[in-house]
Amino acid sequence: MSALPLFPVTTVGSWPRPPQVQGALRQFRRGRMDRAELDRVLDAAVIDLLRLQADLGCDIVTDGELRRDNFYSFVADRLAGVRLMTLAEMIDVVEDKAGFERLLQTLDVPAYSISSPICTGRVARRDALAADDLRFVRRHADGPVKVTLPGPYLLTRAMFVPELTRACYPTKEALAEDVVALLRSELADLATEGADFVQFDEPVLTEVAFSPGRTRTFMCAALAARKDPAEELELAVSLMNRVVDGTQGMRIGVHVCRGNWSRDETTLLTGSYQPLAPYLERLDVRQLVLEYATERAGDLMGFGDKELGMGVVNPRTDVVESVAAIRAAVEDALRFYAPDRIFLNPDCGFGTFSNRPMNTADIAAAKVSAMASAARELRG
Ligand SMILES: [Zn+2]
Numbered sequence: 001m002s003a004l005p006l007f008p009v010t011t012v013g014s015w016p017r018p019p020q021v022q023g024a025l026r027q028f029r030r031g032r033m034d035r036a037e038l039d040r041v042l043d044a045a046v047i048d049l050l051r052l053q054a055d056l057g058c059d060i061v062t063d064g065e066l067r068r069d070n071f072y073s074f075v076a077d078r079l080a081g082v083r084l085m086t087l088a089e090m091i092d093v094v095e096d097k098a099g100f101e102r103l104l105q106t107l108d109v110p111a112y113s114i115s116s117p118i119c120t121g122r123v124a125r126r127d128a129l130a131a132d133d134l135r136f137v138r139r140h141a142d143g144p145v146k147v148t149l150p151g152p153y154l155l156t157r158a159m160f161v162p163e164l165t166r167a168c169y170p171t172k173e174a175l176a177e178d179v180v181a182l183l184r185s186e187l188a189d190l191a192t193e194g195a196d197f198v199q200f201d202e203p204v205l206t207e208v209a210f211s212p213g214r215t216r217t218f219m220c221a222a223l224a225a226r227k228d229p230a231e232e233l234e235l236a237v238s239l240m241n242r243v244v245d246g247t248q249g250m251r252i253g254v255h256v257c258r259g260n261w262s263r264d265e266t267t268l269l270t271g272s273y274q275p276l277a278p279y280l281e282r283l284d285v286r287q288l289v290l291e292y293a294t295e296r297a298g299d300l301m302g303f304g305d306k307e308l309g310m311g312v313v314n315p316r317t318d319v320v321e322s323v324a325a326i327r328a329a330v331e332d333a334l335r336f337y338a339p340d341r342i343f344l345n346p347d348c349g350f351g352t353f354s355n356r357p358m359n360t361a362d363i364a365a366a367k368v369s370a371m372a373s374a375a376r377e378l379r380g
Contacts, residue, residue, distance in 0.1 A: 004144065006339050007330065007375040008059040009368070010309070012255055012289060013148035013199065014071060014349030015064030016357035016364060021045045025069070025354055042067050043136065050141050056365055057372025060144045060197055060343075063137050070353045071201055072150035072158055073115045078129050079182070081121030081168065082159060087114055093163045106267065113355060114261075119159035122168055123178045131189035144196035149186065151202035151254065152179050152243050153236035158204075176239055183243045191250055199253040199289055199309075200240065203348075206258045208232045209275045233279045241284045253287035253309055256280070258296055260348035260358060263316045265296065272298025281306070291347030292329065293321065302336035311347035312374070313367040316358045320366045326374035339378075344371045 017025070024041040027033035046063045053061040068074035069084075076084035087104060094100050130147050137145050150158075156179050159165070160172040169175040190198055208229050244252050256276065258269035273280065273290060280288055281304040289309030291297045297311070310333055312326045326344070333342055350364035351357045359367075 004059055005375070005379060007342055007344055007378045009057055009344045009372050009375050010060035010146055010197075011053070011058065011062055011064075011368065012309075012315075012345050012347070012349050013062055013065050013146075013201070014068075014351030015049055015062075015066065016351045016359060016361045017066055017354050018045050018048075018361065021066055022354060046136065047140050050137065052365065053368070054141075054143070056368045057375070058368060060146045061137070061141050062146045062148065063133055065148060065349065065351060067133055068354070069115060071148065071349065072154060073117050075129060075150065075155065076115075076117040078125065078127040079117070079123055080126045081119060081123040082117045083120045084115045085118045087116065090116070090118070090161065094161065095163060114353065117159055118161050119165045119169065119175055123159070123175065123182065125182045125185055128189055129186045131186065131193050134190060134193045134195055138194050145194075146197040146199055147190055147195045148199045148201060148255075149183065151200035151236075152176065152183055152239035154202050154204050155179050155183075156239070173235070176235070180239055180242050187243065187247055187250075191247065195250050197251040197253065199255050200243070200285075201255045202236065202240070203255070203257050203259060205233065205236055205256050205276060205279070206269050206271065208236070210269050210271045233276070237279050237282050241282075244284055251287060252285040253289045253307075254280070254283055254285050255289035255309070255348075257291045257348045258294075260315065260352050261356075263358065265294070265316070268296060270296040273301060274298070277301065277303060287343065289343075289345060293347045297347075300333055300336060307341040307343065308333065308337050309343045309345050312344050312371060313346045315346045315348050315350045315364070315367070318363060320363065321370055323370050323373045323377065326370060327377055330374065330378055344375055346371075
């Protein structure tokens with residue numbers, strides 16, 4: 001990666017889709033727009049967003065996940081053996097229908113609006129997950145680029161629905177083998193295309209640690225994998241370490257949050273990273289991208305010699321954090337991290353879902369701008 005300044009500013013991935021992108025995605029889904037026209041709209045929007053991030057002072061840019069329906073369901077378009085299903089469709093197939101209905105009620109998520117990628121056959125890469133998108137970004141961005149991908153544990157948990165998956169994979173561990181293989185291929189392609197930073201999203205880890213036996217998020221279609229949380233977290237660590245084993249030249253990060261699907265903070269999980277620390281420390285990745293702007297994340301702590309991608313603004317609020325507050329939070333983090341090991345980012349994405357962004361583009365831009373101002377002061 002080209003040299004970064006101290007306290008590099010970046011985002012966690014998603015950006016609110018501009019109206020023309022939302023409109024084009026809708027038209028495409030209804031068969032009223034062809035792929036080429038959709039790509040023209042998306043290409044133009046990504047170019048605009050890259051320019052905006054540079055203007056706002058982002059040191060590492062992303063494509064805002066503008067081409068994705070959400071941060072993990074997009075894989076259905078690009079993998080064989082995976083089908084996109086709405087949560088409403090899934091009620092028809094899961095055995096514990098009452099449990100699934102209860103889950104949807106507690107979540108503040110409309111069952112028809114969220115889709116999940118479900119494994120219904122042998123999983124294999126049909127198209128690149130992100131390498132083609134990266135090639136486009138590389139052509140239009142001068143500086144370092146971050147690429148986001150769903151982590152191997154999230155993908156496995158999301159895609160494994162026993163009623164639909166068992167014909168091909170008897171257990172989720174068996175499915176995980178193919179997930180690891182496809183993510184390794186993707187990482188190799190991202191290295192070839194010149195990715196500077198690859199961030200794997202593993203938001204489900206907090207759920208495993210905080211509410212064992214009770215699946216609380218829509219991301220895990222398979223209800224209540226009633227296993228020992230320690231065993232599940234060990235599996236998550238081993239899958240990630242196998243995915244990144246032997247990777248060179250790229251900064252690899254893992255993002256762990258407590259959910260980012262609702263502005264109603266009471267539906268999101270609460271608890272510090274403490275129970276996850278023994279696992280996060282053993283991930284063979286350079287950076288942990290963590291939320292700290294929300295009080296639900298608890299006290300700041302160190303994780304061995306890891307870098308911290310520090311969440312300093314809340315992506316779900318209208319109030320823009322002050323430069324002074326961001327600066328004070330980072331100065332506090334210097335108790336645990338050397339200055340060259342702290343990156344500044346929001347707690348999570350501003351977009352998450354193409355049809356249900358967590359914020360407006362204007363507020364997202366104001367928050368990124370505040371982070372950039374704080375970083376400039378800190379460098380001084
Ligand atoms: Zn997140």
